[in-house]
Amino acid sequence: MDRLTCAEVFERLNDYLDRELSAEEMERVREHLDTCVVCASEYAFEARVLEHVKDKLRRIDLPPALIERIRATLSDPRSRRSD
Amino acid sequence: VTTPTAAQPQTLDELLVPELERSFGLALHLTGERAEAEDLVQDAALAACRGFGTFKQGTRFRPWFLTILTNCFYARYRRARREGTRVDVDDAMDLYLYERTAELGWHDGSADPAERLLGRLESHHVQAAVRDLPEEFRVVAVLGLIEDLSYAEIADVVGVPIGTVRSRLHRGRKLIQRRLWQTAVDAGLVPGTRREEG
Numbered sequence: 001m002d003r004l005t006c007a008e009v010f011e012r013l014n015d016y017l018d019r020e021l022s023a024e025e026m027e028r029v030r031e032h033l034d035t036c037v038v039c040a041s042e043y044a045f046e047a048r049v050l051e052h053v054k055d056k057l058r059r060i061d062l063p064p065a066l067i068e069r070i071r072a073t074l075s076d077p078r079s080r081r082s083d
Numbered sequence: 084v085t086t087p088t089a090a091q092p093q094t095l096d097e098l099l100v101p102e103l104e105r106s107f108g109l110a111l112h113l114t115g116e117r118a119e120a121e122d123l124v125q126d127a128a129l130a131a132c133r134g135f136g137t138f139k140q141g142t143r144f145r146p147w148f149l150t151i152l153t154n155c156f157y158a159r160y161r162r163a164r165r166e167g168t169r170v171d172v173d174d175a176m177d178l179y180l181y182e183r184t185a186e187l188g189w190h191d192g193s194a195d196p197a198e199r200l201l202g203r204l205e206s207h208h209v210q211a212a213v214r215d216l217p218e219e220f221r222v223v224a225v226l227g228l229i230e231d232l233s234y235a236e237i238a239d240v241v242g243v244p245i246g247t248v249r250s251r252l253h254r255g256r257k258l259i260q261r262r263l264w265q266t267a268v269d270a271g272l273v274p275g276t277r278r279e280e281g
Contacts, residue, residue: 010177014253018227020234041190045181048197053259054228056201056209060108066121067103070128074096079132 004032009039017046095135098144099128105229106152112225113156115214123159127152149230150240153222160218175257183264187274203272204263212262216255223248224255 001024004012009032015021016029033040073079103124110120110127130151131138138147176182180200181190189196216224226237234252238245267273 014256015249018234018252020249042178042181045184045190045197046178048195049180049201049260050228050256052197052201052204053209053256054231056204056206057112057213057225057228058105058108059206060104060111062104062107063117063121066107066124067100069121069125070099070103071096073125073128074099074132079129080135 001028004028006032006036006039009033009036010042013039013043013046016043017050092140093144095131095138099131099148102145102148106148109149109225109229110152110156112210112213112229113222114160119159123152123156126155126159130155145230146232146236146240149226149232153226153240156222175254175261177257179257179260180264183273200267200273201263204267208263208266208270209259212259212266215262216258220251220255220258223251224259227252227255 009016009029012021012025012029016026019026021029033043106124106127107120110123111117114120114123127148131148134151138144180197184190184196184200189199213221213224213228222241223237226232226240232240234245234248237248237252241248264273
């Protein structure tokens with residue numbers, strides 16, 4: 001199997017970040033990143049940005065009153081009617 | 084002592100309550116308003132209650148509920164879709180933040196240039212960047228970023244082809260990067276801007 005070029009890795013970078021490539025393709029990208037400083041730097045940066053974005057988006061507290069509203073909905077027999 | 088087994092059906096309460104915190108976060112990023120998000124989760128819980136008979140015990144509850152929540156979101160906002168928030172999607176470059184931080188020389192010596200930039204931004208900055216995405220990008224981005232769903236799972240939840248999910252997710256992330264950079268510039272968080280701190 002031919003080694004991937006930088007351009008080919010660039011095309012696959014988002015799918016690699018999302019773990020959406022086949023096992024074989026994942027391995028080919030990984031092999032390239034192990035030997036290419038520039039692509040490895042781009043990948044590491046994108047991965048860290050994604051990590052930060054996910055972390056900051058997940059910092060949301062559930063309003064306590066909402067839990068009570070939902071519990072009331074679930075325990076109300078009228079909630080099971082489809083009309 | 085009764086040991087729970089996979090064969091024992093779980094109640095909606097058992098399945099839904101542990102999912103509420105993440106569901107509220109998702110709803111908040113979709114709607115952009117806490118009160119709207121609470122109402123959306125409430126709508127979804129009610130719809131789940133009415134449709135619980137269609138849930139197949141033993142399958143994953145989370146995607147089933149996310150489909151309901153997403154449909155409730157579309158139903159609530161079908162008439163209120165904001166057309167004024169469109170942005171030029173093609174204008175967002177690949178590796179947007181990488182290129183901008185490279186221009187500052189942050190990749191020459193900084194051990195973690197992403198941390199150097201993103202560490203200066205608050206959660207509300209990132210949440211605003213997602214909130215301002217066009218709806219079709221926002222829904223897919225939120226499902227990918229909050230839920231870590233695969234492309235196929237997002238496609239099932241939203242009801243669009245996998246290729247569309249992939250495209251919207253990647254383009255949405257580019258738009259988020261561009262918006263975050265603008266936020267950093269406007270706030271003077273990067274060198275060469277109003278309140279230089281670099």
